[in-house]
Amino acid sequence: MFADIILPLNLPQLLTYGVPIEMQELLKPGMRVEVALGKNKQYSGIVERLHNEKPEAYMVKPIRNIIDEAPVANEKQLKFWRWIGEYYMSAPGEVMQAALPAHLKLMGETRLQWIAGEDVQINLSDEGYIAAEALQIKGEITISELREIVGYRQLAAVLNELLEHEVIRINDELEQSYKPRKERIVVLAEVYKEEQALMHLFDRLARAPKQLELIMAYTELNIKKGYVRQVDLLDRAKATASHLKALVEKDVFSIKEQEIDRLPAKDIPITKEVAFTPVQQVAYDDLNKGLNEKNVALLQGVTGSGKTLLYIHKIQECINQGKQALLLLPEIAVTTQLVSRLLAYFGDSLGVYHSHFSNNERVEIWEKVRKGIYKVVVGPRSALWLPYNTLGIVIIDEEHDGSYKQRDPAPRFHARDAAIYLAALYESKVILGSATPSLESLYNVQQGKYAYASLKDRYMGVKMPEIELVSPRSTDTAKTKTPGILTPQLQQAILEALAHKKQVILFQNRRGYSPFQQCTVCGWVAQCTNCAVSLTYHKSTGKLHCHYCGLKAALTHACPSCGSSSMSSKSFGTEKIEEEVQQLFPKAKVARMDVDSMRKKNSMAELFENLQKHKVDILVGTQMVVKGLDFxxxxLVGILSADSILSFPDFRVNERAFQLMEQVSGRAGRADGEGRVIIQTYNLQHPTLQWVKEHNVSAFYRSEIKFREMFGYPPFTRLIKIIxxxxDEAKAMAAAGLMAQGLLTMPHVTVQGPGPAVVxxxxxxxxxxxxxxxxxxxxxxxxxxxFLKTQKQYILNQRGYSNVQIVFDVDPA
Incomplete structure (x- = not known):
């Protein structure tokens, strides 16, 4: 028997290993195994296929060890991984790396052990002595630790030196990196579990009040939970560990370590079903009718129309059939608020999965999904990788959102399209929901590929917000021509909103304080030394930041080009807006929502709680504020610089701008219809802005689809971007030229480039x-x-080109 193994490496194919006879009855696809690659490298891989076809190209090595008792990935997952790899042109190992939580990938870090004793006399180089000393003290270090001690250049020489003198041994074992959480649990002795014995114990401890309090606290906590954690017991009784130790010595209590759940059950009352409005009922009936005829349905509902309620009913139907449901959301920002609503419906059967969980927590979520404990899973695109058993429905909310596309690293998949394939594997249905659907989805409806249902009115007939277009020209400073941040119209609107105890959202799609720093004499702009972009000034750190490589540089006070001290910060980001808004409205409570302010694990939840409790009056934010917030x-919503959204060099620019502005506008007036949106723009006549003003998705679609067809863009073609x-710039250009030359021979393909990227x-x-x-x-x-794969290999095999990175991005965002 042979096994095709997926290894966590960028290899173009699977490697085949022999299955020893004693393992043949135990081994199944989806299990992790330990295998050797090369002379002394060990990896944990996943069995993709078992067969009897011996490879002829190389000698087959045996599998060393089976790691799991049951497969960590099921058969449908493996098919899903294979499709992702083939469609998005990714290596199987790259897909595996993305799919598995970090702690399910075993660590194979080579360890060096000191075996020569303490008083060994040997002649070593200076770096060798330093390494030997570290090994003698620690007994064992890893290769990466040795690299830190002696430096990258000396690593190989020092390693050979120590091996030649036979003072170290290489120990290359794989380790499980997942460790279950353990906690100390207090257990009452069996004899005292009878009421009479317990009462006698109370009498005995009458002169030891702290010990008596511990017994009483134990009784109270044990009734509620069925077990008692040591930390809870000491806290409840206001006692110390020594008081508890005294009772252990008297054989009243015993203490044992027990594995506990990192994701404890949530004690939340289940909400009763909310009845549909007549409009929602019609949409729900249309949705069901459509899903009976097609596997995918588009639910188009204006912002605030109550699409979530329809999702909840469809999920409940799925659970009633004994199946699991998956609700995909574009970003964690949306997840945080929506989860609190869904918990009220589904309680402990709801699981959440995203990058803010620790690696250990992610393994536990993985296991709960595999065992069917979680009936509903909510999360961004990474939730697609979980091991579902019986997936009944997949719902992709805000299906138009660009965040569903994975950009780096590989696999560069689109979660919406991948979810449709995953659902097909389980023979389940898909609902795509959005107020501003992607052109691709609307086109698929038009072509009869998808079913369609719509919610044209907001929940309970609430009016859509009124939208005003305002030019900031009048607020530009006459001498410097610097744009004012808030127009008088927007300032007045904010004052009115605050006077009525209402909240305000101000949207600017740039973080930091100022997008660039410029010399007003010669025009010099502070640039990143590593990237072809200007540095952004962040006042919170007092430094200039590069948003591409993370470089931080000191603020420039004198121009390095002409020596002038006349340096000026140009344009404005969320930090500067927050500062100015606080100055203009000193009594208002202002908060900021962007990548910089939301870095901590609970930042998002805390901000949402403050918004809910009206502890925030004005929220300044980037795209994060667009993603389905419901307060x-x-x-009032203010869009501070619409022109920057409309001027990006991309064929999707109008679509993105329309969706972004329509979505952020939808945050206003969701409860009472008294919403107002002010868009600041120099280009008042731009057609996209007119469609946003009228909330007219249909008119926008009709115009944009003609443009796409005329110039041969998706949905009429498929795009592949080769990076x-x-x-060395010359080598990148030459490699791109070789690829373009080869592509000229391909029929039915249009090639644009090569050329430099936007950055x-x-x-x-x-x-x-x-x-x-x-x-x-x-x-x-x-x-x-x-052909692309063959041509890539041809280029990399050319002398001097082996270090060129060539990346394929299928259906780029």
């Missing part, structure tokens, strides 16, 4: 791009992908 008291990175250098790597327009037909796409 009844928000009456070339190298520290042409990141982290000291020059970037060239080629864009390909390909036919939609999968049969015609397969030879294109095969």
């Amino acid at each position: 009844a008291s928000v009456s 070339f990175r190298h520290k 042409a250098r990141i982290r000291d790597q020059y970037i060239q791009e080629i864009w390909m327009k390909c036919p939609k037909d999968n049969k015609q796409m397969e030879p294109v992908k095969e």
Whole structure:
């Protein structure tokens, strides 16, 4: 018997290993196994397939060990991984790395053990002595620790030196990195579990009040939970560990370590079902009718129409059938608020999965999904990787959102499209929900591929917000031509909202204090030394930041080009807006929501709680504020710079701008219909802004789809972006040129490029791009992908090109 193994490496194919006879009855696809690669490297891989086909190209090594008693990945997951790898042109190992939680991937860090004793006399180099001393003290270190001690350049020489003198041994064992959480549990002796014996114990301890309090606290806690944690007992009794130790010595209590759940059950009362409004009932009936005929349905509902209620009913139907449900959301920001609503319906059968959980917590969620404890899973795109047993429905909320596309690292998959394939594996249904659906989804409805249902009115007939377009020209400073942040109209609207005890959201799609620092004499702009971008000033740190490589530089006070001290911060980010708003409205409570302010694990939850309790009057934020926030008291939304959203060099720019502005506008007046939106723009006549003003998705779609068809963009073609990175710009350009030359021989394909990327250098790597327009037909796409892989290998095999990074991005965002 042979097994095809997925290894956590960027290898173009699976490797085949022999299955020893004693393992053949135990081994199943989806189990983790320990295998050797090369002379002395060990890896944990996952069995993808068992068969009897011996490979002829190489000698087969045996599997060393089976790690699991049961598969960690099921058969449908493995099929899903294979499809992701094939469609998005990713290596199987890259897919596995993305899919498995970190702690299910065993660590194979080579360890060095000191075996020579303490008084050994040997001649070593200076670096060798330093390494030997560290090994003698610790007894054992890893290769990466040795690299830190002696430096990268000396690593190989020192390692050989120590091995030649036979003072170290290499110990290359795989370790489980997941460790269950253990806690000390207090157990009452069996003899005292009878009431009479317990009462006698109370009498005995009458002169030891602290010990008596411990017994009483134990009785109270044990009735509530069925077990008592040591930390809870000491806290309840206001006692110390010595008081507890005295009772252990008297054989009243015993203490044992017990594995506990990192994700304890939530004691939340279940909410009764909320009845549909007549409009919702019609949409729900249309949705059910559509799903009976098609596998995918688009639910288009204006912001605040109550789409979530329809989702909840469909999920409940799925649970009643004994199946699991998956609700995908674009970002954690949306997850935080929606989860509190869903918990009230589904209680402990609801699981949440996202990157803010620790690695250990993610393993426990994985296991709860695999065992079927979680009936409903909510999360961003990473929730697709979980081991579902019987998936009944997949709901993709805000399906238009760009966050569903994974950009780096591989696999660069689109969660919406991948979810539709995953649902097909389980023969389950898919609901795509959005107020502003993607052009691709609307086109699929038009072509009869998807079913369609709509909610044209807000919940309970609440009015859509009124939208005003305002030019900031009048607020620009006459001498410097610097744009004012808030127009008088927006300032007045904020005052009115605050006077009525309402909340305000101000949207600006730039974080930091100022997007760039410029010399007003010669025009010099502070640039990142590693990337072809300007540095952004962050007042919170007092430094200039690069948002691409993370570089931080000191604020420049004198121009390095002309020596002038006339330096000026240009434009404005969320930090500067927050500061100015606080100055203009000193009595208002202002908060900021962007990547910088939301870094901590509970930052999002705390902010939402403060908004709910009206501890925040004005919220300043980036795209995060767009993602489905639902607060009844928000009456005003200000979009501070619409022009920056409408001027990005991308064929999707109008679609993105329309969706972004329509979504952020939808945060206003959700409860009472008294919403107001002010959009600041220099280009008052831009057609996209007129469609946003009228909330007219249909008119926007009709215009945009003509443009896409005319120029051959999706949904009429498929795009593949090929990215070339190298520290030498000439090599990146030459490699891209070789690829473009080869592509000229491909039929039915349009090639644009090569040319520099929008940001042409990141982290000291020059970037060239080629864009390909390909036919939609999968049969015609397969030879294109095969050719790209062959051409990539050909380029990398050319002398001097082996270090060029060549990346394929299928269906780029």
